[in-house]
Amino acid sequence: MPETLLHSVSVSSIFPSKPINFVQKYLSGVPAGRKNGARNSKDGKIEEKEEKEFDFSRKIRELRLELEIKKREEERIEKDIAIILEENTIDGGEQNRSFGLAVTRLNNNMLVVENSAKQLTSALKNISSLADTISGRVSALDVAKTRVVGCLQLAGDMRDLGVCAEGIDDAIRSEDFEIASQHIHRFLTLDQAVFQIREFKQKDATDSIRHSYEVLSSAKDRLSKILKSRLTEAVQKGDVAEMQRFVKLFPLIHEADEGLQRYSVFLNQKIDKLAEENLAIMRAGGTDDNRRNVLYADTLFMFFEGVAEIIESNLPVLEHSYGLEKLLDFMFILQARIDEFFRRLIEEFDTRRRLSHLNRQVADVVHHKKFTAPEGLEDVPDALEVDAIASEICMMNTSVEMYWRFVSRRIGKNDADLARSPSGDGDEEEDEEARLERQRLRKEAKEQKMDQLLNRSRVGTKMQELIGHYCLLEHFYMMKSVQKAIKSDAKEDVGTLTSSLVDDVVFIIRKSIRRAAGSGNVDSVCATINNATALLDTVVHGSLHHDIQSGYVTSSNFASEAFIAYQQGKQVKEAAESQKEQFLLAVNNSAKLSELLIELQKGLISEWAGVKRPAVEKNKLEHSTTQIEESARKLAALAKHGVEELFKSAFKSRIRQGLADPYQNIDRQMTMQDVEYYEAHDPFMEHFLAQIDRLLVENEPNLFPDNYQTILLLTATEIARQIEGAVAKCQFNRYGALQLDREYRQICAYLTNVAGWSAREKIGRLGQIVALLNVETVDEAMEVWHNSKTMTTSTIRALSLPEVRKILALRADFPTVAIKSIE
Structure with missing residues (x-):
């Protein structure tokens, strides 16, 4: 707004209603924002008026300032628009025109689409209306079709009813009972709606139906009596052809139970x-x-x-x-x-x-x-x-x-x-x-x-009930037979390692289990296995344990004396010889019996795997066979216990005597010349291994293979333990450790040759000690120790840090300070 225009605006134009009061009110000498003084009226009443004052000149100045700001903003915007238009005119005018034309075409197409959509909507409405009309007509046609089909079926049933009524009497008179039964069957399977028609009042429509119904109902009763009498006569005469002829007809007249009862008389007579x-x-x-x-x-x-x-x-x-x-x-x-x-x-x-x-x-x-x-x-x-x-x-x-x-x-x-x-009409899913x-x-x-x-x-x-009696009898038979086998136990041949007890017990248990399995009753099989394992865990295990206990408890050193006497060919007392033989037979019997029980379990599983059984029965048999395996493990543990006691009595002391003192008498702080000399003249290891080999070879014929293998592993463990104890009492230098490594390799080669690779695990800890002693520096020892920890197995325990320090302290040439500082 121009500035002159603002000046030309009068006060009356702004407030045209009361210009004089306004001038008097706002242009008076009362400062703005203050109240006018109160005036007293003639009647003494005081009227107080609060009037607001307005600074018009200040307001005009504010409006002018705001107007100036808007003008400047307008000028800035106009300049920006001019610059943008100029740029577009110079660089992108053609693009703007193309864009404008494209927008115009789009608008035109949208108008076409809108018109087409309206036409489509109108067409769809028409189609929907037509579809509703057609659907209603189709529904009416379906109803009409259903009614027509029902009428046709009803008409067919009525016709069949008449045909059956016409032919039933002739079929019965001519004794064509098959045709008569078919007529009755058709009559009994007709729709009930046919019979409801006979209740109508229209005489023409119901007389024939009522008549047919009465004829067929009467014929049904007559035919039933005839079939029963004929079938009874055929049963009495034993005429199979006649019986089979008439028994087939009872289901057609809906008297199947009656036919079965009468026909069963003949079969019951045969039974x-x-x-x-x-x-x-x-x-x-x-x-x-x-x-x-x-x-x-x-x-x-x-x-x-x-x-x-x-x-x-x-x-x-x-x-x-x-x-x-x-x-x-x-x-x-x-x-x-x-x-x-x-x-x-x-x-x-x-x-x-x-x-x-x-x-x-x-x-x-x-x-x-x-x-x-x-x-x-x-x-x-x-x-x-x-x-x-x-x-x-x-x-x-x-x-x-x-x-x-x-x-x-x-x-x-x-x-x-x-x-x-059969499924009727209706929804397929239902x-x-x-x-x-x-x-x-x-x-x-x-x-x-x-x-x-x-x-x-x-x-x-x-x-x-009989199977329950059988389980008790089978239990008694096994118990008595096992007791008799224990009582008559004897070593039949001189060269055998086991006695007759093993074969007798396994034969009895196998016979009982397979006899129960042959009955076809799984519960009796499980009960027999339970009783058999109970006998193994009590009677058999107790007898073998008693023989083993009496063997190494009666005389504290009987086994050693007996073996020494046997090796030297001396004549020992008959009681001691019998005691030794009883002990060895008990140990060998336990191991052999355990092995045969495992074979029996595998054989039973293999035999039963080819028979199709329910899952419940399979689980029962599987659980029962695991009890045989458990009994076998107990017997194997008993055999191992006996072998351990035998080893303590006859092997352990000889290993200690042959190793401890000779080993400690050798100075382990050697020179190169000592090492070369010991390489040509072994100080004691060859003699020691020869003694061990002689001891093992002499006792191998008296032990079952599994027990002998246990002796070998116990021997390897004891040798490693004795050498480890002897090494802990020696001081080594580099050459002494080298000689120790040579001795360890001799022991390792011998034990692997006689006991297999399982012996290496028994001396694995000794191998770690030898490896730690055969190092040049403490740092190298730590590297060897860390590498050995990664290569240990569940049966070989890695050396702990305190043990490593003790072993390295055996090296006299290693500084003590360096050993104590390792972490």
Whole structure:
């Protein structure tokens, strides 16, 4: 705004309403910001007015200053715009024009797109409206189609109803019962809507349907009576063809259970006849005198074989007509006769074999005497008699298991067909879920029925009871046999290292375990293994431990005296010789028995791996076989304990006598000439190793290979310990350490040759000591020590820093200050 214009603005133009009051109010002599004085009125009332004062000139100055600032800002902006326009005009004018044209084209295209989008929206709305209309018409057509199909089906059912009613009487009169049953089956499977029509009031539409329904209902009752009477007559006559003809028709008239019951009469008669024949042969003593000890097992096997043949020859007829679901119900009907035969067989078995009495005797022995010898009890059963009965029970259980597997395989061979059911119309996903649910429920129901048939029947429950008796008998047999093996233990051949105890014990345990495995019952196998390992850990282990203890406890130095006497060919007392032999046999028997038990475990695992079993049974067997391995480890530990005691008595003192004094008599602060002389004339190492070798060679024939290997490792450990103790009492220089290294290599080569690479681990610590002594400086020793720490194994312990200082202190030529300062 120009400055003159601002001056031309009058006060009246700014405040046009009251110009005079304004002048009087704001242009008076009262300073700005102060209140006017109060004036008294005539009536004595004081009116106080507060008026605001306004400095107009100062406000004008502020506005002028702000205007000036805006003008300058305007001029600056105009200059910037001019500069930018000038630059664009000079350098980028063409680009601006191109950009402007592109923007214009984009705007035009956007207008086209907007119009097209509006047209598309309108078209989609039209299409959506048409689709709704078509969808409604299609839905109406579907409903109409469904109704038409239903009407056609109903019409077809009505026609079939009439056809069945017309042909049923002729079929029954002509004894064409197959056609008559098909008519009744069609009548019973018609839609219920057909029969609801007969309730309508329209006479023309319902008379024929009502008549057909009454005709077929009456015919169904007549046909049922005819089929029952004919099937009963065929059963009485034993006419298999007629029975199979009529039994097929009962499912068609929805009387499957009635057909199975009547047909089972014939099969039960055959089973009863088979049972009587087998029982008669059994009571006569069987057909083979050599198998009298398994007479009842053979009888049960022959009976089950005959029953399986009867079932196999008759089930195909029932399977085709009744379906797999009804076969299991049919087996329940037959199982009653099988249970009755089994009851009679077990009663005969219990009476003739005195099973109950024998079981009470065995229980008394096992529960009162545990694993000790039962000489104090009277009327102790014979182990051979128990062995025969246990074998027969296992054979009986094998026959039962084979029969159950036959039934399970024959009835459950088509589980998929059993669980399959037709799916109707509807959503496919819902049909699939419903089908799976039906399949699951029917499978569970079948499993429950199978469990009831196999485990809840008399055969299943009584056989489980017999298996319990078998486990007790097997335990007693193993206990008595092992005790007899220990009592009759003897060294059969002169050159053998073990006695008859090893073979007898392993044979007894292997026989019992494999007999239990042959029964087909996993629980009996696990119980037998548990009892066998208990005998190994108590009776066998206790006997061997007693022989070992009596060997090295009776005489503190008996082993050394016995071996010395044996080596020199002296005649020792018979008691001492027997004691020595007993000790060696116990040690060797423990090692050999441990080895054979491991082989037995591997053999059992290999045999059972080829048999398909449920996961639960596999886990049980796996856990049981680990107990055999545990018993083998205990026997191996016992053998090692005996060998250690033998080593202490006969080897340790001789190693100490042959090494300690001769080694310390050699001055280890040598010269070069001493080293060369000792290289040609060994001071003592060759003689010492010759003594050790003679001692080992003389005793090798008396020890089992595993025990001899233990002696070798103990010898290596003791040699290393004795040399380490002797080295700690010597002072070395560089040449003395070199001689020590030569001696260590001789020992290492000898022990590796006789004991293998495992002996190197036993003298590994000695090797670290020798390496530390064979260095030039303390720094080199520290480097060797650090390198040895990285190369140590779990069996070789690395030297600690205090030990390193002590070893380096044996070098007389190393400064003490340098040794103490190492870290």
